[in-house]
Amino acid sequence: MRVLIAVTHLLGAGHLTRAAALARALAAEGHAVVLASGGSPAPLVRTDGVRLLQLDPVHIRGTAFSDLLDSEDRPADGALFARRREALLGALADLAPDAVVTELFPFGRRALAAEFLALVEAARARRPRPLVLASVRDILVAPDRPAKVAEAHARVADLYDGVLVHGDPALAALDASWPVDSRLASRLTYTGYVDEGGPLPETGPRAGILVAAGSSAAGLGLLAAAAEAARRRPDLGWRILAGNGVSEPAFRAMGEGLAPGTLERARPDYRALLARAAVSVSQCGYNTAVDLLAAGPRAVLVPFEAGRETEQRLRAERLAARSLASVLPEAELTADALLAAVEAASSAPEPPAHGIRLDGAARTAALIGEMRRRRAPAGLDLDPLRAALDAAGEAGRRVRFWWRDDDAVAGEPALDRLLDLAEGTPILLAAIPAGIVPSLAERLARAPLARAAVHGLAHANHAPAGEKRAEFGPHRPLDVLCEEAEAALGLARVRLPEVLPVFVPPWNRIAPDLAAALADLGYAGLSAAGGGAGPVALVRHDIDLDPIDWRGTRSLVDPARLVADLVRRVAAGGIGLLTHHRVHDAALWDFLGALLPLLVRHPAVDVADPRDLFSVRPVDGEPAAWSSAGTRIS
Structure with a gap:
């Protein structure tokens, strides 16, 4: 880039x-x-x-x-x-x-x-x-x-x-x-904190008091108090670093009466000095705080608070709340107060491990690259969708989002790309039982949020010529449909480590009498498109947004139409997205790369896990829970 x-x-x-x-x-x-x-x-x-x-x-x-x-x-x-x-x-x-x-x-x-x-x-x-x-x-x-x-x-x-x-x-x-x-x-x-300091030296015995106040003259008060404290207690081993923003006359005046080597100009090896200091005394700017988190000395913080500055005080208090430092307010700063704070810090326990992220520089570089790769394709303007989500959030309305992808059979590059895109987002992966090869099970074992479902039996069209394609449409006897649907669930369970008992009919078409019989075949859920065949005795959640232009280009549907559909779905309270990873071209991948971060990160959106969507169904007016094996457990 x-x-x-x-x-x-x-x-x-x-x-x-x-x-x-x-x-x-x-x-x-x-x-x-x-x-x-x-x-x-x-x-x-x-x-x-x-x-x-x-x-x-x-x-x-x-x-x-x-x-x-x-x-x-x-x-x-x-x-x-x-x-x-x-x-x-x-x-x-x-x-x-x-x-x-x-x-x-x-x-x-x-x-x-x-x-x-x-x-x-x-x-x-x-x-x-x-x-x-x-x-x-x-x-x-x-x-x-x-x-x-x-x-x-x-x-x-x-x-x-x-x-x-x-x-x-x-x-x-x-x-x-x-x-x-x-x-x-x-x-x-x-991104995490940006730690721009160099590597730390080998840890050894800590000794002395290290005082620093940034590069400007804003820390003159702290430096002056430290210099006076060092005159009174030189035995504590002070090293005071003054930034280049401190004028030469002020620097010379500050050093009067101090032992040689006590007062120096700021040094590029500050981090190494910090790692060896028994106590650090400093303000609490961003970079100073990162240095403290990395080096881990006992610390006394005197946050800069002139004018309307509140940043350093808030950061210092957050560190103190985690026992990573003590705070001496700038308004209370005197040589005596500083000496008391240093002596208290010297006898305090070592700061605990904090677990705060310090890899912000590398992560920022990676994030910018990821954002660039996920740029919206030409003609796709997601601002209306963002505005609709913002309005829903301001009104206190929640928007449910869930995602289904069809036709999985193998652990192939297109599936890798889909699951990389879905990282952190649950997805219902409709797998074709008769087509499953071992690499699919191996790949799903490394994708903890991918939930496999049953996508027909062989994705074979049994509709007569001239009719819309269907594998489980009303063109064959019900007993044949039931036999194949039951066999499909059994075969999927043999070939995959875990399968949700959810039936996803190929081409989203299902005979109404088969839909009504699925619960008796061991299924807990059904997912097709558009509401379909009326009420059934199990949980049903259909998708309502398919971005592929199946009857035309077989690429991305007109972006303006897609966004308008998404805005309508937000108003209705939910978005069910359907994808087909095996046939995506660059425009479809770009669309998903632009859409998904907006949806899954927006505070008005609740991302639904398919396990939750299909885990409960009404029975005689009461909810019944089902295990992933399709057995009733309550």
Whole structure:
């Protein structure tokens, strides 16, 4: 792929560090990546294998995020913004990317909205259109006005294909810091935390107190308190690292009276130092938290809270709640308070194993590739379906989705592709008993959510010439139909490790008298199409959406018609999808690749397991449960 990532860091270098880690992970997979950075150059940020496009840099003073300054500390003017926008659009034209990623926007960087929107809108106008994705950290700054939330959500809905959340909901889901409605929830994908640090050294005895406060001057208060604590208790073995954003006069003043080697500039081997420290003292930015999770020292966190910053405090409290750190609020920070916190941490138990995902960089690279492969085919616009699902969710309505695939006989590449696509989603796999070969049983043993059902006996047409095809239609005596249906269930049980006693008639046609007799033949369920032959004495669930144009191209039905059918099914409360993996062409696979992630991830959708759909039937007004062997158990 070709990927363009746009990021502007304004305070510390954390946003750029994370974006660069994603870029390196993509480059390591062989993709061409342009990283467009609009903040101040950051020498310690690695861009191996990545083309770095440095825009005219902007930064801020303090926490005034709306007052952007240029490299000479002057207010950024229109000419500077025009140059930045031209450079971004030039990179888009030159690279012709398959994916465009905006870091933080549209959830933040409102002062740079014009250039981000110019990039995104130009990307969406390209043909073929690239994926457009937002990239955000685990915790965002809580919005101060509902209008900001509404604006961000509208931009995601109108302009973005998805939002990559670089965190693990086991520690902090996005809704811990930002309102998440059903529309936004359907677009979120958690990648795990992006660990951009290098490998850890061999573990050995831990010793000393390591203090760090990021790359900017925002940690001056923490560094000053640590320096004073080190003057009072040099015996604890302090090492204090000041970022390049700390001015040289401030750095020299801080070091007065400290033992040699106590105060240094930030070092690229911070992670290795952290792995050997007895206690870490730091703020709680994203990258710092990831370093702590990876290295596992006892930790004292002094989260940055100036202005409206709430991100670090929330993250620190989540870590403390899992006994992974202790928190010293910035408002209570003094040398004495820091010494007390360090001494308490020194005698605390080792942090427990946490199980939080730290493979977010590699997973992000894989996810972008997967999303690209699952792009909708030409002419397929799923926005009406997404809007219908969003409306159902907002109204509190649930939409049931279930999936049936017909004609399975063997463990072949097409079945592998289907089951890969269905990973995590239950599917009813209708197998033709007389055609089953051993490789099907072997493949289903590795697909725990694929539920086999009985697809006729041999999928043989017994309808007279001129009539619609049917194997179990009303063209043969009932006793013959019953004998073959019963034999089909027995044969399927011999050839497959587990079979649901559900009858799926070939061509979805079944004689009404056979449908009424299935329960006596050991079946618990029936699945055909369109309601069919009236009431039967077992559970019946029919499919209602077949995307194949059987009477025409035998490829994908007109996409607009398909989407309109899906919208109607949402209004009716359920979607039963039918596929035929053995005859799919590229358009059908692309359709499924685009449709399924939207359906199975949408919060208004309940994905039904065929075992649940067909496990209960009414008997004399009371429900009766059935085992997978077809025997009545209650």
